[in-house]
Amino acid sequence: MPQSREKILVAMSGGVDSSVAALVLKQQGFDIAGAYMKNWINEDNIVGDCPWQQDIEDARAVAEKIGIEFRVVNLMREYSERVVAYLLDGYKRGITPNPDVMCNREIKFGVFLAWARDHGFDAVATGHYARRVENPGGAFSLVEGADKNKDQSYFLALINQEQLRAARFPIGHLPKPELRRLATEAGLATAAKKDSQGICFIGEVKMQDFLRQYVPDEPGPIVRATDEQVLGRHRGLHYYTIGQRRGIGVPSNADFQKYVVVGKRAADRALLVAFDAPDAPGLFTSEVRVHSLSWVGGPVTAPCLIEGRVRYRDPRVHLEFIPDPENTSGGSATVRFREPQRALASGQVLALYDGERLLGGGIYV
Numbered sequence: 330m331p332q333s334r335e336k337i338l339v340a341m342s343g344g345v346d347s348s349v350a351a352l353v354l355k356q357q358g359f360d361i362a363g364a365y366m367k368n369w370i371n372e373d374n375i376v377g378d379c380p381w382q383q384d385i386e387d388a389r390a391v392a393e394k395i396g397i398e399f400r401v402v403n404l405m406r407e408y409s410e411r412v413v414a415y416l417l418d419g420y421k422r423g424i425t426p427n428p429d430v431m432c433n434r435e436i437k438f439g440v441f442l443a444w445a446r447d448h449g450f451d452a453v454a455t456g457h458y459a460r461r462v463e464n465p466g467g468a469f470s471l472v473e474g475a476d477k478n479k480d481q482s483y484f485l486a487l488i489n490q491e492q493l494r495a496a497r498f499p500i501g502h503l504p505k506p507e508l509r510r511l512a513t514e515a516g517l518a519t520a521a522k523k524d525s526q527g528i529c530f531i532g533e534v535k536m537q538d539f540l541r542q543y544v545p546d547e548p549g550p551i552v553r554a555t556d557e558q559v560l561g562r563h564r565g566l567h568y569y570t571i572g573q574r575r576g577i578g579v580p581s582n583a584d585f586q587k588y589v590v591v592g593k594r595a596a597d598r599a600l601l602v603a604f605d606a607p608d609a610p611g612l613f614t615s616e617v618r619v620h621s622l623s624w625v626g627g628p629v630t631a632p633c634l635i636e637g638r639v640r641y642r643d644p645r646v647h648l649e650f651i652p653d654p655e656n657t658s659g660g661s662a663t664v665r666f667r668e669p670q671r672a673l674a675s676g677q678v679l680a681l682y683d684g685e686r687l688l689g690g691g692i693y694v
Protein backbone atom coordinates (compact mmCIF):
# COMPACT_ATOMS: atom_id res chain seq x y z
CA MET A 330 0.00 0.00 0.00
CA PRO A 331 1.48 3.41 -0.97
CA GLN A 332 2.32 5.71 1.94
CA SER A 333 -1.15 6.94 3.01
CA ARG A 334 -2.32 7.68 -0.50
CA GLU A 335 0.40 10.10 -1.48
CA LYS A 336 -0.98 12.79 -3.83
CA ILE A 337 1.01 13.02 -7.04
CA LEU A 338 0.59 15.39 -9.97
CA VAL A 339 1.67 13.78 -13.24
CA ALA A 340 3.18 16.11 -15.85
CA MET A 341 1.36 14.87 -18.95
CA SER A 342 2.82 16.09 -22.24
CA GLY A 343 0.46 14.16 -24.48
CA GLY A 344 3.25 11.69 -25.25
CA VAL A 345 3.25 7.97 -24.53
CA ASP A 346 5.89 8.08 -21.77
CA SER A 347 4.01 10.41 -19.45
CA SER A 348 0.73 8.63 -20.33
CA VAL A 349 2.17 5.37 -19.01
CA ALA A 350 3.68 7.21 -16.01
CA ALA A 351 0.12 8.17 -15.06
CA LEU A 352 -1.18 4.66 -15.77
CA VAL A 353 1.47 3.00 -13.61
CA LEU A 354 0.89 5.29 -10.62
CA LYS A 355 -2.87 4.81 -10.90
CA GLN A 356 -2.45 1.04 -10.95
CA GLN A 357 -0.19 1.29 -7.90
CA GLY A 358 -3.00 2.98 -6.03
CA PHE A 359 -1.69 6.51 -5.67
CA ASP A 360 -4.03 9.49 -5.55
CA ILE A 361 -3.10 11.22 -8.82
CA ALA A 362 -4.15 13.91 -11.25
CA GLY A 363 -2.64 14.92 -14.57
CA ALA A 364 -1.61 18.34 -15.81
CA TYR A 365 -0.34 19.71 -19.11
CA MET A 366 2.03 22.68 -18.82
CA LYS A 367 1.35 25.35 -21.36
CA ASN A 368 4.78 26.85 -21.87
CA TRP A 369 4.54 28.42 -25.24
CA ILE A 370 2.02 28.96 -27.98
CA ASN A 371 2.10 30.19 -31.49
CA GLU A 372 0.99 33.69 -30.62
CA ASP A 373 4.33 35.23 -31.50
CA ASN A 374 4.09 33.95 -35.06
CA ILE A 375 6.72 31.32 -34.52
CA VAL A 376 7.14 29.58 -37.83
CA GLY A 377 6.39 25.91 -38.08
CA ASP A 378 3.90 23.52 -36.68
CA CYS A 379 3.12 23.67 -33.00
CA PRO A 380 1.28 20.51 -32.08
CA TRP A 381 0.36 21.70 -28.59
CA GLN A 382 -3.41 21.64 -29.13
CA GLN A 383 -3.25 18.03 -30.25
CA ASP A 384 -0.98 17.24 -27.30
CA ILE A 385 -3.50 18.67 -24.83
CA GLU A 386 -6.30 16.66 -26.44
CA ASP A 387 -4.20 13.48 -26.28
CA ALA A 388 -3.24 14.06 -22.64
CA ARG A 389 -6.88 14.76 -21.75
CA ALA A 390 -8.06 11.62 -23.54
CA VAL A 391 -5.53 9.51 -21.63
CA ALA A 392 -6.52 11.09 -18.30
CA GLU A 393 -10.19 10.32 -19.02
CA LYS A 394 -9.39 6.74 -19.96
CA ILE A 395 -7.40 6.20 -16.77
CA GLY A 396 -10.09 8.00 -14.79
CA ILE A 397 -8.13 10.90 -13.30
CA GLU A 398 -8.67 14.62 -13.11
CA PHE A 399 -6.85 16.68 -15.76
CA ARG A 400 -5.76 20.33 -15.75
CA VAL A 401 -3.94 22.69 -18.08
CA VAL A 402 -1.49 24.86 -16.17
CA ASN A 403 -0.42 28.08 -17.82
CA LEU A 404 3.29 28.68 -17.18
CA MET A 405 3.97 30.83 -20.23
CA ARG A 406 5.19 33.85 -18.29
CA GLU A 407 7.53 31.84 -16.05
CA TYR A 408 8.79 29.87 -19.03
CA SER A 409 9.50 33.01 -20.93
CA GLU A 410 11.35 34.55 -17.96
CA ARG A 411 13.34 31.48 -16.93
CA VAL A 412 13.99 29.50 -20.08
CA VAL A 413 13.38 31.57 -23.21
CA ALA A 414 15.31 34.55 -21.80
CA TYR A 415 18.21 32.24 -20.85
CA LEU A 416 18.11 30.66 -24.30
CA LEU A 417 18.14 33.90 -26.24
CA ASP A 418 20.72 35.51 -23.97
CA GLY A 419 23.00 32.51 -24.50
CA TYR A 420 22.71 32.58 -28.26
CA LYS A 421 23.27 36.34 -28.33
CA ARG A 422 26.49 35.77 -26.37
CA GLY A 423 27.62 33.13 -28.85
CA ILE A 424 27.29 30.14 -26.54
CA THR A 425 25.02 27.10 -26.96
CA PRO A 426 22.47 26.95 -24.14
CA ASN A 427 20.64 23.78 -23.08
CA PRO A 428 16.97 24.67 -22.59
CA ASP A 429 15.92 21.07 -21.91
CA VAL A 430 18.15 20.83 -18.86
CA MET A 431 17.03 24.27 -17.70
CA CYS A 432 13.38 23.38 -18.26
CA ASN A 433 13.69 20.47 -15.84
CA ARG A 434 15.36 22.51 -13.12
CA GLU A 435 13.38 25.72 -13.48
CA ILE A 436 9.99 24.64 -14.76
CA LYS A 437 9.06 20.98 -14.25
CA PHE A 438 10.77 20.67 -10.84
CA GLY A 439 10.64 24.42 -10.20
CA VAL A 440 7.46 26.41 -10.82
CA PHE A 441 5.37 23.39 -11.83
CA LEU A 442 6.33 21.60 -8.62
CA ALA A 443 5.54 24.76 -6.63
CA TRP A 444 2.14 24.94 -8.34
CA ALA A 445 1.53 21.29 -7.46
CA ARG A 446 2.39 21.89 -3.80
CA ASP A 447 0.11 24.93 -3.68
CA HIS A 448 -2.68 22.69 -4.91
CA GLY A 449 -2.23 19.99 -2.30
CA PHE A 450 0.10 17.56 -4.09
CA ASP A 451 3.09 15.94 -2.41
CA ALA A 452 5.09 15.20 -5.56
CA VAL A 453 5.39 15.63 -9.32
CA ALA A 454 5.81 12.65 -11.66
CA THR A 455 7.19 12.78 -15.19
CA GLY A 456 7.75 10.31 -18.00
CA HIS A 457 11.54 10.60 -17.82
CA TYR A 458 13.64 7.46 -18.23
CA ALA A 459 15.45 7.80 -14.90
CA ARG A 460 15.17 6.13 -11.51
CA ARG A 461 14.95 7.56 -8.02
CA VAL A 462 16.41 5.33 -5.34
CA GLU A 463 16.20 5.86 -1.58
CA ASN A 464 19.52 5.47 0.24
CA PRO A 465 19.81 3.96 3.73
CA GLY A 466 20.28 7.42 5.29
CA GLY A 467 17.03 8.71 3.78
CA ALA A 468 18.54 10.76 0.96
CA PHE A 469 17.74 9.92 -2.66
CA SER A 470 19.92 9.00 -5.61
CA LEU A 471 19.13 9.57 -9.23
CA VAL A 472 20.07 6.58 -11.36
CA GLU A 473 20.03 6.10 -15.13
CA GLY A 474 16.88 4.64 -16.68
CA ALA A 475 16.89 0.85 -17.08
CA ASP A 476 16.49 1.19 -20.87
CA LYS A 477 19.99 2.41 -21.75
CA ASN A 478 18.84 3.40 -25.18
CA LYS A 479 16.32 5.83 -23.69
CA ASP A 480 18.07 7.01 -20.51
CA GLN A 481 17.28 10.70 -19.82
CA SER A 482 19.28 11.20 -16.62
CA TYR A 483 21.50 13.64 -18.56
CA PHE A 484 18.62 16.12 -18.75
CA LEU A 485 18.25 15.96 -14.95
CA ALA A 486 21.90 16.84 -14.29
CA LEU A 487 21.08 20.16 -12.58
CA ILE A 488 18.39 18.83 -10.22
CA ASN A 489 19.08 19.12 -6.49
CA GLN A 490 18.20 16.83 -3.58
CA GLU A 491 15.11 18.78 -2.58
CA GLN A 492 13.73 18.62 -6.11
CA LEU A 493 14.54 14.91 -6.37
CA ARG A 494 12.79 14.23 -3.08
CA ALA A 495 9.56 15.53 -4.61
CA ALA A 496 10.09 13.89 -8.02
CA ARG A 497 8.72 10.54 -9.21
CA PHE A 498 9.83 8.68 -12.33
CA PRO A 499 7.30 5.86 -12.64
CA ILE A 500 8.58 4.51 -15.98
CA GLY A 501 12.31 4.58 -15.24
CA HIS A 502 12.49 0.81 -14.78
CA LEU A 503 10.65 -0.02 -18.03
CA PRO A 504 12.12 -0.86 -21.43
CA LYS A 505 10.42 1.22 -24.12
CA PRO A 506 8.82 -1.75 -25.97
CA GLU A 507 7.28 -2.90 -22.68
CA LEU A 508 5.99 0.63 -22.06
CA ARG A 509 4.31 0.71 -25.49
CA ARG A 510 2.76 -2.69 -24.78
CA LEU A 511 1.28 -1.41 -21.49
CA ALA A 512 -0.13 1.64 -23.30
CA THR A 513 -1.69 -0.54 -26.00
CA GLU A 514 -3.18 -3.01 -23.51
CA ALA A 515 -4.74 -0.15 -21.56
CA GLY A 516 -6.16 1.32 -24.78
CA LEU A 517 -4.41 4.68 -24.34
CA ALA A 518 -4.82 7.09 -27.27
CA THR A 519 -1.09 7.80 -27.26
CA ALA A 520 0.04 4.14 -27.46
CA ALA A 521 1.36 4.43 -31.01
CA LYS A 522 2.28 8.14 -30.97
CA LYS A 523 5.78 8.80 -32.21
CA ASP A 524 8.37 10.07 -29.74
CA SER A 525 8.59 13.83 -29.51
CA GLN A 526 11.76 15.50 -30.62
CA GLY A 527 13.40 18.75 -29.82
CA ILE A 528 12.93 21.36 -27.22
CA CYS A 529 9.84 21.19 -25.11
CA PHE A 530 8.49 24.60 -25.94
CA ILE A 531 9.54 25.04 -29.54
CA GLY A 532 7.86 21.81 -30.52
CA GLU A 533 8.74 20.95 -34.05
CA VAL A 534 10.08 24.42 -34.84
CA LYS A 535 13.68 24.34 -35.94
CA MET A 536 16.10 26.23 -33.76
CA GLN A 537 17.43 28.25 -36.70
CA ASP A 538 13.96 29.48 -37.65
CA PHE A 539 13.35 30.38 -34.04
CA LEU A 540 16.60 32.29 -33.65
CA ARG A 541 16.03 34.19 -36.89
CA GLN A 542 13.00 35.81 -35.27
CA TYR A 543 14.67 36.85 -32.03
CA VAL A 544 18.38 37.37 -32.55
CA PRO A 545 19.46 39.93 -35.17
CA ASP A 546 21.85 38.71 -37.86
CA GLU A 547 25.46 39.77 -37.31
CA PRO A 548 27.44 38.65 -40.35
CA GLY A 549 31.15 37.90 -40.32
CA PRO A 550 33.81 35.93 -42.18
CA ILE A 551 34.17 32.16 -42.34
CA VAL A 552 37.88 31.59 -41.70
CA ARG A 553 39.92 28.40 -42.11
CA ALA A 554 41.62 27.96 -38.74
CA THR A 555 44.73 26.27 -40.14
CA ASP A 556 45.83 29.13 -42.45
CA GLU A 557 43.46 32.08 -41.79
CA GLN A 558 42.12 31.91 -45.33
CA VAL A 559 38.68 33.53 -45.67
CA LEU A 560 36.32 31.02 -47.27
CA GLY A 561 33.05 32.92 -47.20
CA ARG A 562 30.59 34.84 -45.02
CA HIS A 563 28.08 33.76 -42.38
CA ARG A 564 24.89 35.46 -41.13
CA GLY A 565 25.66 35.28 -37.43
CA LEU A 566 27.77 33.19 -35.07
CA HIS A 567 24.67 32.16 -33.11
CA TYR A 568 23.55 29.90 -35.96
CA TYR A 569 26.59 27.65 -35.44
CA THR A 570 27.90 25.29 -32.79
CA ILE A 571 31.34 23.73 -32.54
CA GLY A 572 31.32 20.32 -34.19
CA GLN A 573 28.65 21.30 -36.72
CA ARG A 574 29.18 19.94 -40.23
CA ARG A 575 25.90 20.63 -41.98
CA GLY A 576 24.83 24.03 -43.23
CA ILE A 577 28.16 25.80 -42.94
CA GLY A 578 27.89 27.06 -46.50
CA VAL A 579 31.42 26.42 -47.75
CA PRO A 580 31.97 23.57 -50.21
CA SER A 581 34.24 20.61 -49.46
CA ASN A 582 37.63 20.54 -51.17
CA ALA A 583 38.53 18.48 -54.23
CA ASP A 584 39.13 15.43 -51.99
CA PHE A 585 35.60 15.77 -50.57
CA GLN A 586 36.89 16.50 -47.10
CA LYS A 587 34.06 18.15 -45.15
CA TYR A 588 34.50 21.30 -43.12
CA VAL A 589 33.52 21.37 -39.47
CA VAL A 590 33.07 24.31 -37.10
CA VAL A 591 36.01 24.40 -34.66
CA GLY A 592 35.42 27.73 -32.95
CA LYS A 593 34.11 31.27 -32.87
CA ARG A 594 36.29 34.38 -32.61
CA ALA A 595 34.51 37.32 -31.04
CA ALA A 596 37.03 40.01 -32.09
CA ASP A 597 36.17 39.88 -35.79
CA ARG A 598 33.07 37.67 -35.50
CA ALA A 599 34.91 34.96 -37.39
CA LEU A 600 33.46 31.47 -37.69
CA LEU A 601 36.50 29.18 -37.52
CA VAL A 602 36.33 26.02 -39.60
CA ALA A 603 38.74 23.21 -40.47
CA PHE A 604 38.63 19.88 -42.26
CA ASP A 605 36.94 17.34 -40.04
CA ALA A 606 39.83 15.28 -38.69
CA PRO A 607 41.09 14.41 -35.21
CA ASP A 608 43.86 16.99 -35.55
CA ALA A 609 41.52 19.85 -36.52
CA PRO A 610 42.58 22.71 -34.22
CA GLY A 611 40.18 23.15 -31.32
CA LEU A 612 37.87 20.29 -32.24
CA PHE A 613 39.03 17.83 -29.58
CA THR A 614 39.77 18.76 -25.97
CA SER A 615 41.21 16.77 -23.13
CA GLU A 616 40.74 19.45 -20.51
CA VAL A 617 37.78 21.73 -19.92
CA ARG A 618 36.50 24.12 -17.25
CA VAL A 619 32.95 23.84 -15.93
CA HIS A 620 31.01 26.37 -13.87
CA SER A 621 27.64 26.58 -12.08
CA LEU A 622 28.15 23.12 -10.61
CA SER A 623 25.06 21.51 -9.19
CA TRP A 624 24.88 18.35 -7.06
CA VAL A 625 22.12 15.81 -6.55
CA GLY A 626 23.63 14.80 -3.20
CA GLY A 627 26.70 16.13 -1.43
CA PRO A 628 29.21 18.07 -3.55
CA VAL A 629 32.44 16.43 -4.72
CA THR A 630 35.05 18.50 -2.91
CA ALA A 631 38.33 16.68 -3.58
CA PRO A 632 40.00 15.65 -6.83
CA CYS A 633 38.78 12.23 -7.93
CA LEU A 634 38.31 9.86 -10.84
CA ILE A 635 34.66 9.71 -11.87
CA GLU A 636 32.67 9.48 -15.10
CA GLY A 637 30.86 12.05 -17.20
CA ARG A 638 28.47 12.22 -20.11
CA VAL A 639 29.58 15.07 -22.33
CA ARG A 640 26.26 15.27 -24.21
CA TYR A 641 22.89 13.51 -24.34
CA ARG A 642 23.11 9.97 -25.77
CA ASP A 643 26.90 9.78 -25.57
CA PRO A 644 28.36 6.93 -23.51
CA ARG A 645 29.84 7.80 -20.10
CA VAL A 646 33.57 8.56 -20.24
CA HIS A 647 36.29 8.48 -17.59
CA LEU A 648 37.56 11.79 -16.28
CA GLU A 649 39.49 13.39 -13.49
CA PHE A 650 37.42 15.94 -11.63
CA ILE A 651 39.43 18.69 -9.93
CA PRO A 652 37.18 21.06 -7.99
CA ASP A 653 38.30 24.59 -7.25
CA PRO A 654 38.97 25.25 -3.55
CA GLU A 655 35.80 25.76 -1.49
CA ASN A 656 33.76 24.05 -4.12
CA THR A 657 30.05 23.85 -3.31
CA SER A 658 26.94 24.25 -5.41
CA GLY A 659 27.54 26.95 -8.00
CA GLY A 660 31.30 26.38 -7.95
CA SER A 661 33.73 25.61 -10.75
CA ALA A 662 36.13 22.81 -11.57
CA THR A 663 38.69 21.60 -14.08
CA VAL A 664 37.91 18.37 -15.84
CA ARG A 665 40.54 16.17 -17.51
CA PHE A 666 39.24 13.48 -19.82
CA ARG A 667 41.06 10.18 -20.19
CA GLU A 668 40.36 10.35 -23.95
CA PRO A 669 40.03 13.70 -25.76
CA GLN A 670 36.40 14.67 -26.35
CA ARG A 671 34.97 16.10 -29.54
CA ALA A 672 33.22 19.45 -29.86
CA LEU A 673 32.35 20.59 -26.34
CA ALA A 674 30.32 23.76 -26.76
CA SER A 675 30.36 26.60 -24.21
CA GLY A 676 27.01 26.68 -22.44
CA GLN A 677 26.31 22.97 -22.86
CA VAL A 678 26.11 20.59 -19.90
CA LEU A 679 28.51 17.98 -18.56
CA ALA A 680 26.66 15.40 -16.46
CA LEU A 681 28.78 13.71 -13.78
CA TYR A 682 28.32 10.08 -12.71
CA ASP A 683 29.49 7.44 -10.30
CA GLY A 684 28.63 4.44 -12.46
CA GLU A 685 24.90 4.63 -13.18
CA ARG A 686 24.34 7.16 -10.42
CA LEU A 687 24.07 10.79 -11.46
CA LEU A 688 26.19 12.99 -9.18
CA GLY A 689 25.30 16.33 -10.71
CA GLY A 690 26.45 18.53 -13.52
CA GLY A 691 28.17 21.68 -14.64
CA ILE A 692 28.23 24.00 -17.62
CA TYR A 693 31.19 24.24 -20.01
CA VAL A 694 32.95 27.60 -19.81
Ligand SMILES: Nc1ncnc2c1ncn2[C@@H]1O[C@H](COP(=O)(O)OP(=O)(O)OP(=O)(O)O)[C@@H](O)[C@H]1O
Binds near residue numbers: 342346437455457
Ligand atom coordinates in the same frame (compact mmCIF):
# COMPACT_ATOMS: atom_id res chain seq x y z
N1 LIG B 1 4.06 20.46 -21.96
C1 LIG B 1 4.21 19.54 -21.00
N2 LIG B 1 3.24 19.38 -20.05
C2 LIG B 1 3.36 18.48 -19.06
N3 LIG B 1 4.44 17.69 -18.93
C3 LIG B 1 5.44 17.80 -19.82
C4 LIG B 1 5.38 18.72 -20.91
N4 LIG B 1 6.52 18.58 -21.63
C5 LIG B 1 7.24 17.62 -21.03
N5 LIG B 1 6.60 17.14 -19.93
C6 LIG B 1 7.07 16.11 -18.96
O1 LIG B 1 8.47 15.93 -19.06
C7 LIG B 1 8.77 14.59 -19.45
C8 LIG B 1 9.97 14.56 -20.38
O2 LIG B 1 9.74 15.44 -21.44
P1 LIG B 1 10.22 15.16 -22.91
O3 LIG B 1 9.87 16.37 -23.71
O4 LIG B 1 11.61 14.68 -22.88
O5 LIG B 1 9.20 14.04 -23.36
P2 LIG B 1 9.32 12.51 -23.73
O6 LIG B 1 10.48 11.87 -23.07
O7 LIG B 1 9.16 12.40 -25.20
O8 LIG B 1 8.02 11.98 -22.98
P3 LIG B 1 6.51 11.95 -23.48
O9 LIG B 1 6.40 10.71 -24.33
O10 LIG B 1 5.72 11.85 -22.21
O11 LIG B 1 6.27 13.23 -24.23
C9 LIG B 1 7.48 14.07 -20.08
O12 LIG B 1 7.41 12.67 -20.01
C10 LIG B 1 6.43 14.75 -19.25
O13 LIG B 1 6.23 14.11 -18.00
